[in-house]
C-alpha cells in the first residue's frame with residue numbers, strides 16, 4: 001500500500017473519533033459498521049467482520065464491490081485521463097452517448113451528462129421549461145423522491161407531511177420550485193379501500209381534474225418514478241403510466257421518467273422499455289457510472305435540446321473515467337448481468353414470500369428484478385417502523401446490511417448487486433430470517 005493510504009487505513013479508534021468531529025452530515029443513517037473493503041456482494045468492516053450488502057451502497061453498485069472488469073477499466077483508463085471539461089470532446093463520451101441511444105426507447109437519441117441524480121432532475125426541468133411555454137409548475141406524485149438539491153427538493157416527499165412530520169426539505173421551501181402533487185395509484189392500504197383497477201381510474205380522473213383546475217397554466221412536466229423507491233418500493237401499474245402518458249399528451253406537457261433507481265436494477269436497462277411507456281425525458285444517476293459518479297438525461301427527438309450558452313454547464317459533467325466504466329457496464333448488462341438480476345431477483349422474492357408464511361409481519365413483498373422491498377406491518381397493515389429499524393440493527397449482528405425506508409419508515413430494502421449467485425441469495429434469506437427472529441420470535 002502507498003504510504004498515504006497506509007497512514008489513512010491505520011487510523012486508530014481514538015483518531016477516528018477526533019476526525020469524525022469534523023464531519024457534518026445532511027442525510028443517511030449513521031451508526032452502522034465502519035467499512036474497510038468489499039468484494040462482490042460482500043463488505044468487511046474495520047474489525048474484519050463481513051456483511052452481505054443489500055443496499056449496494058445507495059443502490060449504486062449493481063456490479064458489486066471491486067468488480068474485476070470495472071477495475072481493469074479504471075486502472076487502464078486512469079493512466080490516460082480521469083476528467084476533462086465538458087467543452088472538450090473525447091471518444092468515450094461519443095461512444096457512451098451512442099450506446100445509450102441504441103438501448104433507449106425509439107425516438108430518444110440525445111443525451112446530456114451531469115453530476116448527480118438531483119442535477120439530472122433539474123436538467124430535465126430545464127428542458128421542460130424550454131419546450132413548454134408558458135409554464136411555471138411541475139407535477140409530481142404523492143410520496144415521490146427526486147433529490148435534495150434546491151431544484152428537486154420541493155418535488156420530494158421530504159418537503160411534505162407524508163411521513164407524519166415535515167422533513168428537512170421544508171426549511172428551504174422559499175427557494176424551491178412549485179410542485180403540484182397528484183395521488184399515487186398504490187392500492188396496498190389505499191385510502192378508499194377500493195380495488196386496484198378502480199383506484200387507478202380514480203387517480204387518473206383526479207389527475208385530469210388537477211390538470212384542468214389545479215395548476216396555473218400548463219405544467220412544464222410530470223416527473224414520475226415508475227417504481228417509487230424511497231416511498232416504499234411502490235411499483236406503479238403499467239395502465240396507470242399509460243394513462244399518465246395520455247394525459248400529458250392531452251394537456252401538451254412532458255412526461256419525465258425518473259429512472260435513477262430503476263436503471264439496470266429491475267433487470268432492464270430502462271424502465272420505459274420494461275413498462276412499455278415512452279416518456280419525453282429519462283433521468284439517470286446512481287448506478288449509471290458503475291459505482292463512479294455519473295448522471296444524465298436522454299430526451300425525445302421532438303424536443304428542443306440544450307444550447308451551448310451556459311444552459312447546462314458543470315465542471316464535472318464530463319467524467320471520462322466514470323463514462324468508460326458506464327460503457328463497460330452496459331456491455332456487461334448485455335452479457336448476462338441483467339439476466340442474472342432478473343433470475344436471482346425472482347429467486348429472492350419467492351424465498352421472501354415463503355418466509356412470509358412463517359412471519360406474516362412481512363406484510364407486502366414488492367419485487368421487480370433486484371428491486372425488492374418488504375413492508376413490515378401488523379395484522380391490520382399498520383406500519384411497524386420501530387420493528388423494521390430493529391431488524392436492520394440485528395442484521396448487522398447477523399452479517400447483513402439492509403436498507404430501511406418508505407415514507408412510513410417500515411419498508412426493508414433488499415437490493416444486493418445484480419451479480420449475486422444463488423448461494424449468496426440463500427445466505428441473505430438465512431441472515432434475514434435470523435434478524436426477524438430476534439424481533440418477532
Ligand SMILES: Cc1ncc(COP(=O)(O)O)c(C=O)c1O
Nearest residue numbers: 116117118145146147260261285
Ligand atoms: C428516484 C431518485 N431520484 C433522484 C434521486 C437523487 O439522486 P442524487 O442523490 O444522486 O442527487 C434519488 C436518490 O436517492 C432517487 O432515488
